[in-house]
Amino acid sequence: MFENLTNRFEGILRNIRGKGRLGADEVEEVLREIRVALLDADVHLGVVRTLQDRIRERALGEELSGVLNPGQQVVRIVLEELTGILGGATMPITFASKPPTVVLLAGLQGSGKTTASAKLALWFKAKGRNPLLVGADLARPAAVEQLRTLAERIDVPVFSQPGDPVSVAAAGLVEARRLGRDVLICDTAGRLAIDDHLMAEVAQIAGVLEPHYTFFVLDAMTGQDAVNVAGAFHQRLELDAVVLTKLDGDSRGGAALSVSQVVGRPIAFASTGEALEDLEPFHPGRLASRILGMGDIETLIEKAEETFEAEQAEAAAARMLEGTFTLDDFLEQLRQIRSMGPVGDVMQMVPGMGQQVRDVEAELDEHRIDRIEGIIHSMTPDERTDPDVIDGSRRARIAAGSGTQVSEVSRLVRQFREMRTVMKQMGGSGSKGRGRGPKRGRKGKRQGGGGRTTPRGPVKVPKEGLALPGLGGDDRVGGLDPGVFGRGPPRSQG
Amino acid sequence: MSLRTRLGSAREALGTRLAGVRGRDEVDAATWDKLEEALILADVGVATSTALLARVRERAGADGVSDGADVVDLLKAEIIGRLDGVDRSLSERASPSVWLFVGVNGVGKTTTIGRLGHLRVSAGRSVVFAAGDTYRAAAVDQLVLWAGRAGATVVRGAEGADPSSVVFDAIEHAAAQGADLVLADTAGRVHTRRNLMDELAKVRRVAEKGAGSVTETLLVLDATTGQNGLVQARQFTEAADVTGLVLTKLDGSARGGIVLAVEGELGIPVKFVGVGEGLDDLVPFDPGDFVDALFEMGE
Numbered sequence: 001m002f003e004n005l006t007n008r009f010e011g012i013l014r015n016i017r018g019k020g021r022l023g024a025d026e027v028e029e030v031l032r033e034i035r036v037a038l039l040d041a042d043v044h045l046g047v048v049r050t051l052q053d054r055i056r057e058r059a060l061g062e063e064l065s066g067v068l069n070p071g072q073q074v075v076r077i078v079l080e081e082l083t084g085i086l087g088g089a090t091m092p093i094t095f096a097s098k099p100p101t102v103v104l105l106a107g108l109q110g111s112g113k114t115t116a117s118a119k120l121a122l123w124f125k126a127k128g129r130n131p132l133l134v135g136a137d138l139a140r141p142a143a144v145e146q147l148r149t150l151a152e153r154i155d156v157p158v159f160s161q162p163g164d165p166v167s168v169a170a171a172g173l174v175e176a177r178r179l180g181r182d183v184l185i186c187d188t189a190g191r192l193a194i195d196d197h198l199m200a201e202v203a204q205i206a207g208v209l210e211p212h213y214t215f216f217v218l219d220a221m222t223g224q225d226a227v228n229v230a231g232a233f234h235q236r237l238e239l240d241a242v243v244l245t246k247l248d249g250d251s252r253g254g255a256a257l258s259v260s261q262v263v264g265r266p267i268a269f270a271s272t273g274e275a276l277e278d279l280e281p282f283h284p285g286r287l288a289s290r291i292l293g294m295g296d297i298e299t300l301i302e303k304a305e306e307t308f309e310a311e312q313a314e315a316a317a318a319r320m321l322e323g324t325f326t327l328d329d330f331l332e333q334l335r336q337i338r339s340m341g342p343v344g345d346v347m348q349m350v351p352g353m354g355q356q357v358r359d360v361e362a363e364l365d366e367h368r369i370d371r372i373e374g375i376i377h378s379m380t381p382d383e384r385t386d387p388d389v390i391d392g393s394r395r396a397r398i399a400a401g402s403g404t405q406v407s408e409v410s411r412l413v414r415q416f417r418e419m420r421t422v423m424k425q426m427g428g429s430g431s432k433g434r435g436r437g438p439k440r441g442r443k444g445k446r447q448g449g450g451g452r453t454t455p456r457g458p459v460k461v462p463k464e465g466l467a468l469p470g471l472g473g474d475d476r477v478g479g480l481d482p483g484v485f486g487r488g489p490p491r492s493q494g
Numbered sequence: 495m496s497l498r499t500r501l502g503s504a505r506e507a508l509g510t511r512l513a514g515v516r517g518r519d520e521v522d523a524a525t526w527d528k529l530e531e532a533l534i535l536a537d538v539g540v541a542t543s544t545a546l547l548a549r550v551r552e553r554a555g556a557d558g559v560s561d562g563a564d565v566v567d568l569l570k571a572e573i574i575g576r577l578d579g580v581d582r583s584l585s586e587r588a589s590p591s592v593w594l595f596v597g598v599n600g601v602g603k604t605t606t607i608g609r610l611g612h613l614r615v616s617a618g619r620s621v622v623f624a625a626g627d628t629y630r631a632a633a634v635d636q637l638v639l640w641a642g643r644a645g646a647t648v649v650r651g652a653e654g655a656d657p658s659s660v661v662f663d664a665i666e667h668a669a670a671q672g673a674d675l676v677l678a679d680t681a682g683r684v685h686t687r688r689n690l691m692d693e694l695a696k697v698r699r700v701a702e703k704g705a706g707s708v709t710e711t712l713l714v715l716d717a718t719t720g721q722n723g724l725v726q727a728r729q730f731t732e733a734a735d736v737t738g739l740v741l742t743k744l745d746g747s748a749r750g751g752i753v754l755a756v757e758g759e760l761g762i763p764v765k766f767v768g769v770g771e772g773l774d775d776l777v778p779f780d781p782g783d784f785v786d787a788l789f790e791m792g793e
Contacts, residue, residue, distance in 0.1 A: 039540050042720030045531060109743060110600025110716060139771075142635035149631030192746040219600065223537035223720025225748035232747075246599060249684040255720065274599075274629075274684075 027059045030074060042254030044227045047085070047261045054081050085257055086284030087266035091241055093213070093281075099182035100132070102173070102209050105243065106202050106233055107217035109190030112245035114143060116217050116271060117187040118150035119279035120243075123269075124183045125156060132181035134172030135160035136205060139189035147187055154276055157181070165189065169205045186211070193232030203236045213240045215268060218259060220247045226255035227262040234263045241268035244282065248273045327384040327416060331376045334369060374402035375412055387413045512789055518562035521554065525562055529569060536788055538751035539721050542758060546572055570785050573754065577781035580763045584738070588707035590622070590668040592676045594661075595740075596694060596730050597714035599682030602742035602768060604633060606714050607677045608640025609776035610740075610766065615645040620673040624664030625650035626657040626697060629681035637679055643773055646677070657681065657693065658700040669705030676706060685729035698734040710737045712765065717743045717750035727756045741779070742768035749788055 031052050038048045058077045095101045103120060105113045114137065121131040133151050135158055137143035144160045151158045159175045161168055169186055176184040186209060191198035206214060216230055216239045233239060242263075244256050247270045256267055267282040376384060378401030383390050390398070390413055399406045515528045526547060533543035550568045559565055585591065593610075595603045604627065611621045623641050625648055627633035634650050641648045649664035651657075661678045668676045680697060683690040701708050713736045715723055730736050739757075741750045744767050753764045764779040 036540050039534060040721050042537075042722070045534050108718065108746065110602060112600055140636070141639035142632040145632035145635050146630065192743075194747055219716075219718070221598065221716075221720060221722045221726075222718045223723075223748065223752065224535045225537070225718050225746070226720075228747045229718070246684060249598070249686050249722065 024060060027056060027074075030059075031056055034078065038254065038257075042221075042223050042226070042258075044224055044254070044258035044262065046227070047258045050261070051078075051081055051085070082257065083284060085261045087260060090281045090283055091266045091268040093268070095129070095182070096212050100173075100176045100184040101129075101182065101213075102211040103183065103185045103213045103215065104188070104206055104209055104211035104237075105186065105215050105217050106188050106237060107190060108192065108219070108229060109140070111190065111217045111219045112271065113137070113190065113217045114146050114187050115150065115276075116215075116243050116245055116269075116279070117147065117185050118154060118156075119271060119276050120185050120269070121151065121156045121183075122154045122276050123279055124185070125154065129183045130181045131156050131183040131185055132172070132176045132179060133158045134169060134176075134184060134186040136165040136168045136172070137187050137189040138162070138165055138168065143187075143189070150276065165201060166204045166208055170208045173209060184209070193229045199232065199236050206237050213268075214238065215241055215243045216259070216263075216265075217243045217245060218255060220244050220253055220255060220270075221249060222255040224258075227258045230259040230263050234265070239263060239265050241266050243267075243269045243271065245271040247271060248278070327376050327379065327387060328381075330416065331373060331384075334373065371402070371404055371408065372412060375399075375404055375409055378402040387416060512566055516563040516566050519560075521560055521562060521565055525565060526551070529565070532789075533751065536749035536751035537720050537723075539724070539755045542751075542755045545758075546754075566789065570789055573785050573788075574781050576754070576758060577784070580757075582738070582763050582765045582779055584765060585709040586619075586675060588709050590665065590673050590676050590706040591709040592661075592665055592678060592701050592706045593710040593712060594678045594680065594698060594701060594708055594734065595712050595714055596680050596734050596736070597682060598684055598716075598726060599630075601682065601714045601716040601719075603627070603682065603714045604636050604640065604679055605771075606712075606740050606742060606766070606768060606776065607637065607679050608644050609768070609773055611641070611646040611677050612644035612773050613776065614675055614677075619675050620671070621646040621675045621677060622664055622668040622671070622673045623648045624661045624676055624678035626661045626664075627679045627681040628653055628655045628657050628660060633679070633681070647671075647673075658697045661697055662700050662704050665701060665704045665706040685726050685733075691729065691733040694730075695733045710765075711735055712738050712740050713762070714740045714742055715750075715753065715756070716748075717741055717746065718748040719750075719752055721752065721755075723752035724755050724759065727760050727762055731760060731762065736762055738763055738765035740764075740766045740768065740776075744787075745769045745775070751788070 034055065035048055035052060038051065039045065043051075055074070055077055058081075059074055105117055105120075107113050117133055121133050124131045133147055133156055135144040135147045137147075138160075144158075147160070148158050157179070159168075159172045161171060165188065172186065173184060175181075186205065188202055188205060189198070191202060193199065214237050216233050216237075218226060218230065222229075230239070230242070242256065242259055242265060244253075244267050247253070259265075260267060267284065269279050270282045272278045272280060375398060378398045379387075379390070383394065383398075390409075395406050395409045395413075398404075399409045402409075512528075512532055515525055515532075518525060529550075530543050530547055533546065534540065538546070546569065550565065550572050553559075553568055553572070554565055557568075559568065584593065595607055597603050607623060611623060614621050621644070623637055623644075623646050625634040625637050627637070628651055631653075634648075634653070638648050638650070640646075649660065649667050651660035651663065657680060661676075664678065665676050667673075678697070678701065680694060681690075683694065685691060698708060698711065711734050713727055713730050715726065719726070727736065727739070739753060739762055741753055741764055744750050756762055757764060764784075766776055767779050767784070769775050769777060
């Protein structure tokens with residue numbers, strides 16, 4: 001998500017960071033760059049101007065005199081402004097004291113309302129609620145059929161009937177009460193904001209349903225027009241929030257910023273994939289820091305803390321950097337990473353990973369990880385500790401045992417060996433030549449209670465250096481941040 | 495009815511903006527700012543806008559233009575000049591010819607097939623729809639409904655079937671029936687999902703293996719799409735060798751300016767434009783109409 005923005009800011013700020021002070025000319029230069037970056041990311045022109053003004057004012061004002069260097073301060077200012085626009089916190093969803101809690105979805109054609117309806121139903125179900133889906137899209141051929149098929153997969157009932165959408169909504173509400181469903185989610189037909197007749201119709205649906213939440217469904221790939229459309233829907237429906245869809249592609253998100261700013265409503269949910277589970281409450285602060293190329297450290301740390309056994313990870317990290325990392329360790333790391341969620345999602349959170357993640361993601365599908373696990377499981381403990389003992393006949397045995405090809409086994413072993421070598425080199429040079437000087441390194445050490453030997457912050461690894469063992473093309477897999485595998489969670493003080 | 499007339503209601507904002515430029519009898523920094531603003535708000539993008547305006551400035555300087563209206567005309571002429579003289583026809587040189595429709599989710603691929611099928615059936619062709627979107631729930635049902643309206647026949651596989659084989663079967667069926675044209679639907683896919691793009695490349699390859707030949711691969715692009723449209727075009731071209739664009743939903747308030755960048759940078763011509771929800775609301779792309787609609791409404 002937001003990769004292009006991330007890349008642009010990373011590029012810009014790399015240039016400023018070296019400088020001691022930031023004059024008015026430099027501020028303007030930065031602002032011009034920020035303008036292009038934001039426009040390229042489809043942030044609305046008006047919103048870009050507002051942002052530029054605010055950033056200029058703050059950058060030139062008295063605030064630029066603190067302990068941080070000017071580059072860092074600009075980053076912080078931009079970050080705060082973006083976060084301000086996106087809204088500070090995740091939007092809480094509360095439930096009506098008198099059920100059902102009614103959720104209405106509206107938006108343009110093709111924005112993803114039907115899929116989002118089903119995803120929301122699943123989300124509510126996971127919260128222990130009993131949703132009813134109401135199919136009020138009678139315009140698009142087979143839309144209700146699509147909703148029924150999706151609903152069947154998640155075992156949620158659907159109500160719809162022929163006729164007009166307003167009566168479907170009304171009857172749906174009666175049905176929800178009759179069945180004792182405590183959440184009603186109403187899917188509506190896509191409509192153009194300039195179509196008065198259909199806009200009046202959706203307003204009527206809202207009049208009948210009196211929704212507790214009216215969500216505007218926004219395609220994350222939308223351009224400058226997003227604010228016009230959202231504005232028009234807001235005028236008719238009094239939107240409560242935005243559901244952002246198709247966020248699993250690449251350069252999207254400017255539309256989200258713009259809509260939040262112009263309509264003054266938060267983004268409640270973001271859809272990040274095709275599976276029905278791929279809907280998450282939206283974390284504005286985290287996303288803002290990602291926009292700035294700082295990586296979604298907060299999320300990564302949180303997920304890591306939930307999952308990692310700290311001691312074990314620290315020990316594995318230490319072994320990794322000593323070069324005594326074993327295939328057992330590797331297997332354990334793989335398991336932990338998988339328990340954090342889809343590998344691609346995890347990689348997205350690592351600072352500096354934006355560009356590489358697309359390449360890596362394709363290689364890291366779960367099936368291949370299954371095969372790697374299979375191969376390692378077919379090895380003896382000795383082989384896992386010291387893969388160098390694996391000769392031709394052992395390779396054949398392992399391949400037979402894991403139902404894979406000998407070449408796959410060879411590749412895993414070879415790449416693992418290479419990775420271990422690189423790790424070892426990194427361990428040896430961890431305190432010099434990387435990171436942003438000794439300050440970071442010291443800080444890292446203090447916080448890490450002695451366990452951390454690599455500096456915090458983005459660690460660029462040579463592309464060829466760190467192909468993930470067994471995960472395909474030596475040429476295609478980008479460098480993995482060793483932190484994904486080797487770094488334990490930062491320990492809190494005391 | 496011209497595109498411009500059909501798009502009337504959606505064009506006020508941009509038109510008014512340029513009307514402000516036209517009314518001025520001098521050309522200054524504010525003029526250029528307003529022109530850039532208009533282009534960016536139409537999703538033309540910073541790079542293409544900058545290039546266009548640099549060229550117009552040059553010509554304005556050379557011609558000694560000092561009037562706002564003339565600068566607007568120069569800009570229009572510059573854009574039309576870049577779009578003119580491009581072959582925008584859809585090739586039917588094979589028998590049967592296969593047109594493959596690709597794009598991200600929700601851009602209107604299935605609907606476009608319905609309408610384009612209707613156009614070709616009206617022109618006397620015998621048309622088969624291949625229900626290659628085996629992923630989206632009820633996508634096949636939607637295509638079947640469109641086939642009924644358009645007068646085409648549908649070849650379908652089971653839900654979750656391999657789209658390559660469904661498309662292949664449709665082509666074989668069309669050949670056996672002596673049909674002229676196969677319009678092949680595919681599931682919407684986000685272009686960053688490599689496995690799905692590989693799947694698409696396979697559909698494209700397999701479609702060549704049977705009796706017919708793929709004569710067009712059309713990327714369907716939603717007019718609301720922003721700068722990501724260029725990335726989409728690049729990725730889909732890499733996977734499936736895109737030969738043309740269909741720009742949908744141009745009847746909304748979005749202007750579809752990204753196609754200028756796609757055509758300019760990748761040389762992929764826009765072939766058809768969707769301007770409404772009806773069976774007849776798909777028209778051949780006309781550069782003059784498109785630019786008129788982009789700039790002159792509300793004046």
